[in-house]
Amino acid sequence: MTQDLYRRTGAGTHPANLSPEYKSTGGRAPRQPAIVLPQTLSEITGPLLEAERLDALENDLTRQRSGEPLGERIVVHGRVLDENGKAIPKAMVEIWQCNAAGRYHHPGDQHDAPLDPNFYGGGRVRADEDGGYQFITIKPGAYPWKNHHNAWRPAHIHFSLFGPAFATRLITQMYFPADPLLAYDPIYNSVPAGARERLQAAFDMESTRPEWALAYRFDIVLRGRNATPLEN
Amino acid sequence: MQPTPSQTIGPFYWGTIVKVYRADLAPPGVAGERLSVALVLHDAEGAIVPDGLFEIWQANSHGRYNHPEDRRNLPLDAGFEGYGRASTFTDGCSTFDTVKPGRVPWPAGGMQAPHINVSIFARGLLNRVATRLYFDGDPANAEDPVLKMVDPARRSTLIARKDAKGAWRLPIHLGGPNETVFFDV
Ligand SMILES: [Fe+2]
Numbered sequence: 180m181t182q183d184l185y186r187r188t189g190a191g192t193h194p195a196n197l198s199p200e201y202k203s204t205g206g207r208a209p210r211q212p213a214i215v216l217p218q219t220l221s222e223i224t225g226p227l228l229e230a231e232r233l234d235a236l237e238n239d240l241t242r243q244r245s246g247e248p249l250g251e252r253i254v255v256h257g258r259v260l261d262e263n264g265k266a267i268p269k270a271m272v273e274i275w276q277c278n279a280a281g282r283y284h285h286p287g288d289q290h291d292a293p294l295d296p297n298f299y300g301g302g303r304v305r306a307d308e309d310g311g312y313q314f315i316t317i318k319p320g321a322y323p324w325k326n327h328h329n330a331w332r333p334a335h336i337h338f339s340l341f342g343p344a345f346a347t348r349l350i351t352q353m354y355f356p357a358d359p360l361l362a363y364d365p366i367y368n369s370v371p372a373g374a375r376e377r378l379q380a381a382f383d384m385e386s387t388r389p390e391w392a393l394a395y396r397f398d399i400v401l402r403g404r405n406a407t408p409l410e411n
Numbered sequence: 412m413q414p415t416p417s418q419t420i421g422p423f424y425w426g427t428i429v430k431v432y433r434a435d436l437a438p439p440g441v442a443g444e445r446l447s448v449a450l451v452l453h454d455a456e457g458a459i460v461p462d463g464l465f466e467i468w469q470a471n472s473h474g475r476y477n478h479p480e481d482r483r484n485l486p487l488d489a490g491f492e493g494y495g496r497a498s499t500f501t502d503g504c505s506t507f508d509t510v511k512p513g514r515v516p517w518p519a520g521g522m523q524a525p526h527i528n529v530s531i532f533a534r535g536l537l538n539r540v541a542t543r544l545y546f547d548g549d550p551a552n553a554e555d556p557v558l559k560m561v562d563p564a565r566r567s568t569l570i571a572r573k574d575a576k577g578a579w580r581l582p583i584h585l586g587g588p589n590e591t592v593f594f595d596v
Contacts, residue, residue, distance in 0.1 A: 184480075187595075188414050192414050193416050193417045194537035194538065196536070196537060196540075201419075204536075205455075206455045206456055206586065207455065207460070207533060207534075207585045208536070208537075208585070209540060209590055209591075211590050211592070213541075213594055215595045216557060216594045216595065217518055217519075218518075219517060219523065220470075220481055220516065221470075221476075221515060221543075222528070222596045224468070224477075224478035225468055225478065225494075226468060226492060226493070230492065261412075262412050262413070262414055263412070264412050273431075275423070275424055285425060287423065337424065344478075345528050345541075345596060346596045348466075349415065349417060350417065350420050351415055351417055352418040352419075352421075366418060366537070367418075369418075370416040375416065377413060377416060378418070399415045400415045401415070
């Protein structure tokens with residue numbers, strides 16, 4: 180039996196597909212157990228997007244339009260690591276979020292809050308050799324949704340990561356520390372207790388820019404490689 | 412360190428991560444049999460899912476992945492990465508123009524049948540779900556080790572068939588009586 184290159188993530192980390200408090204899972208969560216595939220070349224390879232050319236300003240969501248967006252300017256930064264604590268160099272990090280008023284630049288978002296002509300809400304960056312990444316953005320607002328009566332999403336930034344393989348693909352959301360809405364949010368709470376806290380960024384006083392912006396740190400940990408088996 | 416938990420892509424990614432939508436994988440000059448793949452996303456009631464996202468990942472026509480982990484001495488094609496991403500639209504469908512992937516090895520020996528690896532994201536899906544697309548009528552399907560792992564009654568959920576327009580069409584059902592076989596990779 181060949182050993183998988185990437186570690187299997189046990190229970191206690193990811194949400195169950197069927198999480199009844201989050202109503203949309205009812206019609207969309209697969210009910211049959213997924214078949215565990217031995218990792219082949221198909222799973223241990225994946226898009227590295229090395230040919231993608233990024234503009235210098237793609238990680239600054241406050242400078243994508245002619246004027247400055249409204250809202251509280253923030254720095255969001257961190258490292259992309261694997262479970263072994265090893266940096267994932269050159270990782271592509273994509274984010275998207277609503278504006279300071281809680282409205283997405285998206286035709287499907289009908290929330291009665293103003294659009295900001297100077298805020299588009301999408302960004303991406305390639306992490307450095309040390310897995311480090313940084314975005315400049317504005318703090319997203321909370322917004323209502325129709326999951327249940329008076330449902331509000333806590334402020335969050337959507338994150339998309341590829342990592343080194345098809346097996347390491349991850350889409351997640353970053354939340355802000357001590358947000359009172361976290362306790363009421365079925366999406367955040369779909370993650371098992373003890374793991375959901377890892378989705379909260381840390382307020383990072385050290386990285387604040389005096390007279391300019393507060394800062395939050397969000398490290399992202401993707402699946403790591405199994406230890407190489409020792410030869411007999 | 413503990414892995415970061417997954418969350419749903421939500422409904423509003425469109426327009427904000429637009430930079431890497433790629434429905435055309437194979438620019439002129441890339442070797443192999445040209446084909447179109449049409450993926451259609453359905454929920455458990457069979458309704459179209461209009462706000463999902465598909466990603467595909469495949470080997471080139473020689474069976475080589477454009478990735479450092481594939482160290483075999485097979486040709487790479489300039490301009491062919493093997494990655495595609497497209498949103499489902501009002502008809503739940505994403506179409507990719509690509510080439511037919513070659514066969515890649517199975518770790519325990521032998522070869523896998525030509526297949527395309529598929530990731531699915533949507534509002535209501537808290538985790539990425541992964542499946543594979545195989546090609547109807549390919550003689551290698553009979554000996555594919557992954558298809559052999561699947562209950563024969565459900566194998567057809569992985570097999571694309573040519574539609575009237577000549578595209579390889581694969582309906583993907585997130586639930587219901589025709590639920591697609593998904594893989595834990
Ligand atoms: Fe959101």
